[in-house]
Amino acid sequence: MTVRVRFAPSPTGMFHVGGARSALQNWIYAKQQGGVFVLRIEDTDAARNKPEWTEGILSALDWIGISRGSYEGPYFQSENAGEHRAAAARLYESGRAYYCDCTREDVQARTGSQYQGYDGYHRDRNLGPGVGHALRFRTPDEGTTVVVDLIRGEPTFENRLIEDFVIARGDGSPVFLLANVVDDMTMGITHVVRAEEHLPNTPKQQLLWDALGVKPPVWAHVPVVVNEKRQKLSKRRDKVALEAYREEGYLPGAMRNYLMLLGWAPSGDREIVPWSVIEDEFRLEEVNPSPAFFDEKKLRAFNGDYIRALPVDEFVDACQPWLTGTGTIAPPPWQPEEFDAEAFAAVAPLAQTRITVLSEIVPNVDFLFLASPLIDEAAWAKTMKDGSAELLDSAIAAFDALESWDADSLKSTLEAVGAERGLKLGKTQAPVRVAVTGRTVGLPLFESLEVLGRERTLTRMRAARLRLV
Ligand code: GLU
Numbered sequence: 284m285t286v287r288v289r290f291a292p293s294p295t296g297m298f299h300v301g302g303a304r305s306a307l308q309n310w311i312y313a314k315q316q317g318g319v320f321v322l323r324i325e326d327t328d329a330a331r332n333k334p335e336w337t338e339g340i341l342s343a344l345d346w347i348g349i350s351r352g353s354y355e356g357p358y359f360q361s362e363n364a365g366e367h368r369a370a371a372a373r374l375y376e377s378g379r380a381y382y383c384d385c386t387r388e389d390v391q392a393r394t395g396s397q398y399q400g401y402d403g404y405h406r407d408r409n410l411g412p413g414v415g416h417a418l419r420f421r422t423p424d425e426g427t428t429v430v431v432d433l434i435r436g437e438p439t440f441e442n443r444l445i446e447d448f449v450i451a452r453g454d455g456s457p458v459f460l461l462a463n464v465v466d467d468m469t470m471g472i473t474h475v476v477r478a479e480e481h482l483p484n485t486p487k488q489q490l491l492w493d494a495l496g497v498k499p500p501v502w503a504h505v506p507v508v509v510n511e512k513r514q515k516l517s518k519r520r521d522k523v524a525l526e527a528y529r530e531e532g533y534l535p536g537a538m539r540n541y542l543m544l545l546g547w548a549p550s551g552d553r554e555i556v557p558w559s560v561i562e563d564e565f566r567l568e569e570v571n572p573s574p575a576f577f578d579e580k581k582l583r584a585f586n587g588d589y590i591r592a593l594p595v596d597e598f599v600d601a602c603q604p605w606l607t608g609t610g611t612i613a614p615p616p617w618q619p620e621e622f623d624a625e626a627f628a629a630v631a632p633l634a635q636t637r638i639t640v641l642s643e644i645v646p647n648v649d650f651l652f653l654a655s656p657l658i659d660e661a662a663w664a665k666t667m668k669d670g671s672a673e674l675l676d677s678a679i680a681a682f683d684a685l686e687s688w689d690a691d692s693l694k695s696t697l698e699a700v701g702a703e704r705g706l707k708l709g710k711t712q713a714p715v716r717v718a719v720t721g722r723t724v725g726l727p728l729f730e731s732l733e734v735l736g737r738e739r740t741l742t743r744m745r746a747a748r749l750r751l752v
Contacts, residue, residue, distance in 0.1 A: 286318030288474045289467065290344075291360075293325045294336035297524035298343040300577065301478060301508040301516060304542040308505060309476045310349050311543075311565050320349070321470055322356035327364075327462055343525045347539050348558070363466055367457040370465045370495060371418055371450055379494040380450055381405055382416040400446035418451035420491065428486040433474075433503040434570050440486035448487055460484055464491045467500060476503040476567065480515075503567050506546045509574045516577055530612055532605060532641025533582070537589035541582045545575035555588055587639035598635045599628060602644045615645050617652035626651050629734045633726045647726055651735060656721035656743060663717055671714040672751040674704065678715055679744050688737045690729035697729075718747030 288309040292302050313320040324340065326332045337357075345351055374380040383405035391398050401419065410416060423442040430438045450461040457465075467475060482504045492499035508516050516523050528538060540555060549556050549564045593601065606622060608614025615622075627648060634647050650656045677700045685692055694708075701711030712728050719732065719740055732740050 284473060286313060286316035286473050287321060287471050288313045288318060288476055289321040289323050289470060289472050291323045291325050291463065291466070291477070292340050293328060293331075294333065294340060295328060295331040296336060296518060297526055298336075298340050299516070299518070299523045300525055300528070300542065301523070302340075303343065303347055303525050303538075304508065304545055305476060305478055305505055306344060306349055307347065307539055307542055308503075308565070308567065308570075310354075311562055312474065312476060312503075312567050314562060315565070318473075320354040321358065321472070322354050323358045323360060323466060323470065324356075325360045325459070325463065325466075327360045327459060339526060343529075346529055346535050347525070347542075348535060358466075358470065360462055360466055363462070363469060364457075366469055367462045367465050368451075368455070370468075371457050371461060374420065374450065374491075374494055375412075375418060377494070378421070380418050380420050381408075381447075382410040382412055383419050383447075384410060384413075384416050384453075401448075403447055406447065412455075415453040417449045417453050419447040420450050420487070420494070422447055422487075422490060428489050430482075430485050430489060431501055432485075433501060433567050434506075434572050435482075435504055438482070438485075442486075442490075445486055445490070450491070460487060461491060464488050464495075468492070468495065468497050472500050474503065475500045476505060479504045479507045479572075503570075504572075505570055506572055506575045508545060508577045510577065513574065513576075515574075521577075522579065526611070528582075530642070532638075532643065533586050534589045534593075534601065534641075537582070537586040540589075541585050545577065546571045546573075555585060583639045590638060590641070591636060593635070595632050595635065599631050602627075602631070602641055605642050605644050606648075612642075615652075616649050616657060621652045621654070623652060626734050630726055630731065633730055637726065646722070650720040650722075650725070650731070655746065656719060658717070658721040659723070662721070662723040666713045666717045666723060667747075667751060670704070672748060674700065674706075674711065674714055675718065675744055675748045675751070677703070678711075679741060679748065682737070682744070683741060685737075688733060690727075690733045693729040693732050714747070715744065719743045 290306045290309050292298070310320050312318070322344070324337050326337070341351060341357065371380070385401070385404055387398055390402050390404070393404065394402055405419070406421060422445045426442050428440045428442055430440070432438060448460070449458055451457045485502060485504070489499045510516055510521050514520070518524070525538070536558065539558065540561065543561050543565060544554055547565060547570050548554065549560055590598065604610070604612045606615060606627065607619065630648060630651065634644055638644055638647065678697060681696045681700050682693065685696060697711055697715065698708050701708055713723065716725065716728050717723060719735065725731065
């Protein structure tokens, strides 16, 4: 039997990190089993779908390493609508489903209590099809439904507690629960690896598989992803869109490595491992069923490690979208013609060891390309205190007299200027840094000045000095 898995996102919003995690787990499982990964876009919720969300899913998958052309599909659920209706009709004809025109209020009036599910009123009343008649599945009165789940063992559900659920609405349209089963059936899916939130639907879906006469798939419900307060990640509250992480400058390698650690770990005391190790060692059966904490701080630290591990030329390439403003990434504050690739290449190794997401490259290097630095006024006020004007005067004179404009000479010169005033280098360099870069933190100062050049450095220092008059 060839293993066939599927990833079945609904295009109703930005692609969620939890979805990316499920996609990767499916992807690896298929690869390990010599199986097939199918992509199915579940687009039957017409009111909430948008074509751009589908495009977003495809490009996000591509970014994370599940590239177009390397999987089967994408199929679209809406294309299989005929099969969904045919299955509903088969279930009705075989007596496994019946029509019902009760409203919720009708049921409540009969049961006289809080609504606790459908009461089976129409089970044996032979109501035929008609406008406003929903089709309900006749669940067995006894026995249990045992879900075979690679992560959760064998969750067992008592059939008598499962209500006769709706499979097609009053307008005849099949509901998602049925469409999802029929699609898996027609696509020959053998393993359903999906988020835990679908588990309550699984016994119902398994009953549908049985009623349609096909062996149900093996299930694997992967744990829900939560924030630091143990709340399920929500798009209203948390940063959940994979796209947002991409725009901020997370590397796809770091992202997918981190996502695979949600509920699982490779052997040894390792977390950052090559993708090939994850592909070898990952076991769906080993995934911890408890909620998995999505720790953005940890992801960021991971990303910093991944950035530092890049060969410098790859780091330079990886920074390009932020240096130029590509696609949905905001343009930098300088004009394209102000950018100097050589100057950037000179400071890139210094930046590479300091930034944790690629978007941080911009504030670290903007001083090199802008005609005058973007002054952070709070930093200016904090740094330019009594004595700064005189200190800048001395530094300007000393730098102006330098024979060789290199980082070591700049450093020893400024050190000497500070020493005359009994100041340590840290204190001496702060006003110079603010004058030249506009900020109190950034790349190592003297290397930065070397790359910026004598003329531009002195012009900025003089401008700052004038402001202090
Ligand atoms: N379309 C469903 C979702 O996005 C997935 C259902 C499934 O994987 O079975 O949540």
